[in-house]
Amino acid sequence: MNRGQDASFKALSAHKRPHDGRTPCATYRWQFHKDFGFRDAARHVSYLADLGISHCYASPYLKAHAGSNHGYDIVDHAHVNPEVGTKAEREAFMEALRTHGLYQILDVVPNHMRVDDPENRLWWDVLAFGHRSRFAHYFDIDWVTPERPYEDKLVIPILGGPYGEVLESGDIVLDFDAGRGGFIVRYYDHLLPLSPKTHPQLLAEVAQSLEGLGPDDEAISREISDLIALFERAGGGAADGARLAEAAGLVAEGAARMGAWVAGHTRCAVALERVLARYNGGEGEGAHRYDALHALLEQQSYRLTFWRVAGYEINYRRFFDINELAALRMEDPEVFAATHDLIGRWIAAGDVAGLRIDHPDGLRDPRGYCARLQDWARERQGSRSATSIEGNPYPLYVVVEKILGADESLPVDWAVNGTTGYDFTRLVSGVLVDADGKAGIDAAYEAFVGAPDDYQGLLYECKALIMHTTLGSEIHALGLALDRIAERDRRTRDLTLSAQRTALFEIVACFPVYRTYVTADGVSAADRAVIDAACAQAKGRNPLVESAAVDFICDLLRLEGLDGRAPEERQEILEFVAAFQQYTSPVMAKGLEDTLFYRYNRLVSLNEVGGDPSRFALSLNDFHKANSERLRYYPETLLATSTHDSKRSEDVRARLHVLSEIPQSWGEHSLWLKACHAAFKGQDGAAPSVRDEYLLYQTLIGIWPLTDTPEAWGGMRERLKDYALKAAREAKGETSWVRPVSEYEDALTAFVDAVTDWTRNGETLAALAAFVAPIARTGLMTALSQVALKLTVPGIPDFYQGTELWDFHLVDPDNRGPVDYGLRARMLAEVARFDEEDAAGRAALLGAWLVRPEDGYVKLHLTRCLLHVRRAYPRLFAEGRYEPLEAQGPHARHLVGFARRFEDVTVLVVVPRHYWALTQGGRRLPLGRAVWDETRLSLPAGVAASSWRDVLTGERVASHGPHAGSLEVAAALARFPIAVLIASGAAAAAMDEGL
Numbered sequence: 001m002n003r004g005q006d007a008s009f010k011a012l013s014a015h016k017r018p019h020d021g022r023t024p025c026a027t028y029r030w031q032f033h034k035d036f037g038f039r040d041a042a043r044h045v046s047y048l049a050d051l052g053i054s055h056c057y058a059s060p061y062l063k064a065h066a067g068s069n070h071g072y073d074i075v076d077h078a079h080v081n082p083e084v085g086t087k088a089e090r091e092a093f094m095e096a097l098r099t100h101g102l103y104q105i106l107d108v109v110p111n112h113m114r115v116d117d118p119e120n121r122l123w124w125d126v127l128a129f130g131h132r133s134r135f136a137h138y139f140d141i142d143w144v145t146p147e148r149p150y151e152d153k154l155v156i157p158i159l160g161g162p163y164g165e166v167l168e169s170g171d172i173v174l175d176f177d178a179g180r181g182g183f184i185v186r187y188y189d190h191l192l193p194l195s196p197k198t199h200p201q202l203l204a205e206v207a208q209s210l211e212g213l214g215p216d217d218e219a220i221s222r223e224i225s226d227l228i229a230l231f232e233r234a235g236g237g238a239a240d241g242a243r244l245a246e247a248a249g250l251v252a253e254g255a256a257r258m259g260a261w262v263a264g265h266t267r268c269a270v271a272l273e274r275v276l277a278r279y280n281g282g283e284g285e286g287a288h289r290y291d292a293l294h295a296l297l298e299q300q301s302y303r304l305t306f307w308r309v310a311g312y313e314i315n316y317r318r319f320f321d322i323n324e325l326a327a328l329r330m331e332d333p334e335v336f337a338a339t340h341d342l343i344g345r346w347i348a349a350g351d352v353a354g355l356r357i358d359h360p361d362g363l364r365d366p367r368g369y370c371a372r373l374q375d376w377a378r379e380r381q382g383s384r385s386a387t388s389i390e391g392n393p394y395p396l397y398v399v400v401e402k403i404l405g406a407d408e409s410l411p412v413d414w415a416v417n418g419t420t421g422y423d424f425t426r427l428v429s430g431v432l433v434d435a436d437g438k439a440g441i442d443a444a445y446e447a448f449v450g451a452p453d454d455y456q457g458l459l460y461e462c463k464a465l466i467m468h469t470t471l472g473s474e475i476h477a478l479g480l481a482l483d484r485i486a487e488r489d490r491r492t493r494d495l496t497l498s499a500q501r502t503a504l505f506e507i508v509a510c511f512p513v514y515r516t517y518v519t520a521d522g523v524s525a526a527d528r529a530v531i532d533a534a535c536a537q538a539k540g541r542n543p544l545v546e547s548a549a550v551d552f553i554c555d556l557l558r559l560e561g562l563d564g565r566a567p568e569e570r571q572e573i574l575e576f577v578a579a580f581q582q583y584t585s586p587v588m589a590k591g592l593e594d595t596l597f598y599r600y601n602r603l604v605s606l607n608e609v610g611g612d613p614s615r616f617a618l619s620l621n622d623f624h625k626a627n628s629e630r631l632r633y634y635p636e637t638l639l640a641t642s643t644h645d646s647k648r649s650e651d652v653r654a655r656l657h658v659l660s661e662i663p664q665s666w667g668e669h670s671l672w673l674k675a676c677h678a679a680f681k682g683q684d685g686a687a688p689s690v691r692d693e694y695l696l697y698q699t700l701i702g703i704w705p706l707t708d709t710p711e712a713w714g715g716m717r718e719r720l721k722d723y724a725l726k727a728a729r730e731a732k733g734e735t736s737w738v739r740p741v742s743e744y745e746d747a748l749t750a751f752v753d754a755v756t757d758w759t760r761n762g763e764t765l766a767a768l769a770a771f772v773a774p775i776a777r778t779g780l781m782t783a784l785s786q787v788a789l790k791l792t793v794p795g796i797p798d799f800y801q802g803t804e805l806w807d808f809h810l811v812d813p814d815n816r817g818p819v820d821y822g823l824r825a826r827m828l829a830e831v832a833r834f835d836e837e838d839a840a841g842r843a844a845l846l847g848a849w850l851v852r853p854e855d856g857y858v859k860l861h862l863t864r865c866l867l868h869v870r871r872a873y874p875r876l877f878a879e880g881r882y883e884p885l886e887a888q889g890p891h892a893r894h895l896v897g898f899a900r901r902f903e904d905v906t907v908l909v910v911v912p913r914h915y916w917a918l919t920q921g922g923r924r925l926p927l928g929r930a931v932w933d934e935t936r937l938s939l940p941a942g943v944a945a946s947s948w949r950d951v952l953t954g955e956r957v958a959s960h961g962p963h964a965g966s967l968e969v970a971a972a973l974a975r976f977p978i979a980v981l982i983a984s985g986a987a988a989a990a991m992d993e994g995l
Contacts, residue, residue, distance in 0.1 A: 025054035026172040038085035042096040049100035052867025073114035087704035090832040111362035114317040115326040119714040128193040130301025134244035140317035174279040176260025191977035197235035209271040232708040311470045321470035331364040348380040352399030361585035370415045405513040406612040420636020422610025430618025440663025445602045455614035463591035479757040503549035506538035515585040598731035601695040605656035624884040631794035642800040652702040655779030661916035671890040680754040687747030706854040774922035781915040791866035875903040889935035897942040910979040936966040948981035
């Protein structure tokens with residue numbers, strides 16, 4: 001676009017929706033941490049504005065665990081993370097957003113908190129007071145633990161070995177810290193409070209120790225007596241909220257007074273050290289030296305255990321299998337209010353225009369949470385509520401990190417604007433993968449690994465593995481709850497606990513989606529279908545499962561006969577169903593995303609969060625259908641191609657999609673690589689496994705540097721080694737995070753070192769470089785198509801930090817490194833020159849950018865142009881009709897074409913795919929008649945325009961000619977691989993004048 005074009009866009013006020021900041025035009029994700037804080041963000045806001053972004057999409061920045069690089073391990077909801085910046089710095093960032101007309105979407109973490117951190121005052125209080133704590137109901141804790149000898153205790157799995165061994169090694173230490181409540185337990189970096197009930201015992205021992213150290217000191221004696229009485233009051237009494245708050249205050253007062261007399265009296269300090277030494281093994285002989293400390297620990301509200309115990313006996317709900325993240329009971333109004341207060345004040349002040357909800361499937365009732373969130377936002381916005389603005393059904397823009405199955409839709413009754421976009425990642429990958437390559441890719445995979453894979457069977461195995469290991473405690477608790485329900489009914493009481501556990505295990509393993517959303521309000525048809533399918537498959541898969549037990553569970557999950565139950569039974573069933581639903585989600589996530597995606601490596605560009613790698617490609621009709629449904633139900637959902645959780649970046653995936661276009665060549669080269677590198681696998685040839693090796697070669701191709709420099713290559717080698725080790729542990733086959741196998745891991749690392757060493761493997765690497773080069777070049781074109789689709793189909797395009805240029809990162813932590821915004825700002829200024837050039841100058845710039853696409857200017861130009869078009873035509877892209885266009889001619893299968901229409905404005909989008917054949921393996925650009933021949937694209941019905949303007953080239957494209965009602969693709973794609981053509985009433989004339 002030149003200035004004439006831009007002026008014409010600005011004149012289209014009739015098409016603009018009032019921009020209250022609630023509904024984004026485009027979002028840009030920033031990861032906040034100690035190395036990128038508010039001050040950094042404020043400096044770069046102008047860059048986002050120039051790029052065309054409307055909303056900064058911020059990672060969580062409430063107070064998190066020290067050193068967190070992501071912010072999801074929150075320890076305090078009432079304060080900003082000091083590592084990200086001060087209150088003043090956050091306000092300066094807000095002012096920078098306002099100055100440049102941008103808004104903020106904030107990532108919210110309602111499901112869990114970090115708990116192995118004394119900065120978490122809520123959990124600290126629970127550890128000190130146990131189930132009597134005023135915050136005990138904040139967390140999802142099963143205090144009653146049948147079949148366990150430690151009822152009413154929290155299981156704290158932090159020890160590096162069995163409790164007895166760790167205790168007797170002296171690694172668990174009794175200590176004193178006045179700032180932490182007095183007496184504490186220290187295990188390396190872990191700190192835990194002592195119950196106030198046990199302080200009197202220790203204080204009495206301090207007093208006794210004082211007697212033999214010098215003259216009597218009545219003042220100290222009285223002070224200790226007073227403190228003993230104070231802690232006795234703190235540790236007893238009723239468990240009402242006011243009394244517990246007073247108790248916590250008494251503990252803080254007592255600790256401060258203890259600290260004062262220890263600091264002020266040398267004799268007291270010596271006496272205290274003597275008592276601590278005795279508990280820490282200073283008296284007695286052998287293992288008996290720790291009897292006193294063991295007895296003291298047995299009196300606490302928690303039980304220290306070996307970390308491996310967590311998978312079987314932990315009794316608080318976690319985020320997945322992460323022991324350090326304890327789940328919150330967000331369904332409790334008090335918990336909701338306490339954890340959302342600060343965010344609510346930001347919303348009331350206009351600092352936050354929308355929220356991204358992390359892991360909603362962990363919540364007891366995601367639908368109810370979202371409804372409460374909107375009501376809460378409406379109260380805080382008051383007269384500023386967006387409900388009065390046309391087209392905004394809710395006061396707050398909200399998207400949820402919901403992972404949808406391939407055949408699953410976001411429920412239409414959730415009070416949200418959509419998902420965070422993983423479903424779009426699956427769709428766009430599916431339409432860019434070449435369906436004709438499936439048989440060849442299958443053959444290549446089978447030839448390499450030696451056997452065909454049963455995807456559903458592997459998924460079942462991976463989920464079963466997770467339930468047997470890291471998430472075993474949860475299904476054990478579910479089984480016990482189920483048995484209690486069965487015992488209440490004479491028709492089911494003869495079902496054994498074993499039969500019920502087996503049936504429950506099979507149903508979860510066969511569950512086809514992350515979870516259902518059954519509540520006391522009823523069961524949706526979609527949820528009923530999911531439950532029925534899982535139960536039917538459970539019966540068919542395991543011949544030993546008892547049908548009656550499956551039927552019993554099926555009825556409970558569907559709430560059959562619930563109304564006929566007594567109130568107590570009814571509540572017990574609802575509790576079971578809620579817990580079941582909160583369990584199936586982490587089992588699916590850990591089994592699928594964090595296990596199967598590293599085992600099933602047919603074409604790893606499909607192994608993405610929200611993806612289903614068993615489905616090789618998506619038909620064009622299905623792609624169009626999905627876009628139309630999105631426009632109908634969730635037109636404001638995010639469209640993501642890279643996120644902080646992506647398994648591999650959008651450009652890595654785009655490059656690997658190309659393998660589907662050359663399956664035979666890929667299969668031959670993969671076997672050739674296997675043969676070339678056999679000597680590097682060691683004497684037994686066991687490492688890497690064939691699956692790990694096949695993944696490694698695809699990954700190597702995916703991240704092969706665009707620039708052949710020592711720095712780029714060296715960095716890639718280290719990243720590849722780190723990834724190979726992580727991938728092997730995630731696969732949980734030859735090694736794992738829980739039980740690392742050093743022999744395999746060392747051999748794997750040595751193999752990657754040897755394979756990527758130009759001195760040892762130079763001849764093979766040179767040949768591989770020749771194979772990768774045309775794939776990489778073709779992949780850049782595929783990546784451009786991916787960007788174009790994201791920016792033009794219904795929905796809100798989302799960008800992960802730095803991906804406006806080429807990005808070839810892998811899963812975290814690889815994708816969380818620093819972004820060079822200085823470079824991007826300079827390149828953006830260069831790209832913006834396009835607006836000022838005449839036709840010849842624009843053509844010259846496009847030609848230069850396309851000849852060297854690896855520089856990244858071509859991706860930045862495409863991104864900027866389409867973001868500015870979206871900003872100029874907000875209602876067209878927010879509300880405009882979506883009409884698929886039919887392609888005809890010799891290369892029709894290589895086109896994705898559609899129109900967006902709103903009132904008198906029409907946009908035609910022409911996006912190629914499967915570039916390998918079009919470009920002769922990357923040897924030519926996909927431009928003009930030599931490539932497209934007589935391929936045509938039908939025009940939408942009722943469009944009278946015969947001349948269009950391409951916003952990407954600034955040139956006019958005619959649609960008249962020998963084929964009435966169609967557009968010649970050769971003309972539309974004469975200077976740029978993608979075309980976005982605009983025709984409108986007044987706009988077309990204004991654009992003509994400007995050009």
